[in-house]
Amino acid sequence: FVKNLINLQKFSFKIKNLKNSLIYFKKKKSYVTNKNNYSLPVTKFINSIMKLINYYNTILILSDTGTGKTTQIPKIILKNLKHPKKLIICSQPRRLAAIISASRVNSEFGYILGEKIGYKIRFESCLSKKTQLTFLTDGMLLKEIIQSFNFKKISFMILDEIHERNINLDLILGIIKGIQTKKTVLKLLIMSATIDYAKIENFFPFSLKLTIPGKTFPVNIKWLKIENTNYYFSLFKLVAFLLVQKKLGDILIFLTGQDEIECVLKILLNLKQKLQLNHILFIPLFSKITQIHNRTIYSTLSIQARKCILSTNICETSITLNNTRFVVDNGLNKIKFFHPNFLFDKIQISYVSKSSVHQRSGRAGRTSLGTCFRLYTKSVYDSFMFNSNFPEIKRTNLSNLILFIKSTYNMNLNEFDFLDIPPTKNFQSALYNLWILSMINNLGNLSHDGKIISRFNLEPTLSKMLINSTRFKCSYEILIIISLISNNIIGYKNLFVNPSKINVNHEYKYFSEFLIILDMYKKWELNLFDSNWCKKNNLNLKLLSKIRKVL
Structure with a gap:
């Protein structure tokens, strides 16, 4: 389509007619790549990617699951980076995806993790002064953008995985759009398998789309024939069949949350004993486990044994689980909705989107032929599932968003460029909530407390509690309690390794579970944070260390 690359800039305003088709380039220059990854479809487009980067500031890469875009595209850019002092930032929607992607690219280069390639997540980073490629979560990227010193590099x-559409991604897109008008040097690559391109095209009018077709291996989709609200019987029957009849291939089961995973895991472990399946390794994966075992979870998933992985949606994107041939999809997920009339969030179980269903089935076709068993009928898929994920910015509490915009840019909310405009009612309730907490004044400007709280990466109520604790001279105790809530350690029984051996006297001594945990932490502190003391008292050392790391 475009024969002369020099004239590409001249036709930038007339290129809209060519955006919906795939653009090919003559191979005048061969860019550096790794011969071990020629099997991945993305490696066939190395020259096209690098030449588009030279001529466009914003590129949208539409690539199916399993093509290698998460690991190979950052690797290609790093190998052909002209300025060694410049940084490459790659955001991931989840902590586990950031760690695994960094470890995978690092192993292909043969570097020490954290030297030239590293990762950065909440409360943990593996970086050095020589780091050129950093994988981080969306929340950490948002912090990097607002720091002008880091952003210049x-x-x-x-x-x-832009299709995730969390609130941090929407903020990042709005900020980058404003920055690109001033700083043309910044190159933006947006990658997804199921994003709505028309919406991105309207937001970035001078962007260009590159489509990388094809999966590495086909996936056979099997539906439930009869609709059933209780899918557990079908799940256990299917897993027993796969474990006994199918001798090869790992199994990945998608469930809604930690409680469901632990319940299903107990039944499957009993099934393992009855069927004498001693060679099967059952691995639970949810947010609390990945927070505690960030580094060990990657090595566990790489064990050369047949595995049955029970996971939430953290395994939905950006993670290649080698030897996974079977995916069991329940079609459900936990989603948090904000009720503006009552000023609280509610978590409810609802159907996932069609794009998430597509992502889940793609886990089976990464390294071999795969099969995806969907525990719902085709009619449920057609009637009750949306095409794409419902943007978080339309269903969440906007208090932190308002604090961020007002503290960072000191602008009116109407002036900020959103990819999707949030509901007016959510804005009004968030402003009312901030006004009640004395974070904004009657004119909508930040108060003294609001300017301080905007620096905290916490919910406004927790931030207000922390500020008031300094006035009541109990900040250390409140900080411990806030670290419990921010790490999702709700309930003192979670702090014990074996809940059946809990000392009952704690329940009668205090009237709050937070005070029980506070007492345990202070006793551990008096024992100079001794690990042996935790073992004697049946306490989870890793959870206590997590609290200590926050402090």
């Missing part, structure tokens, strides 16, 4: 910014 960034030359490439890669936003992976």
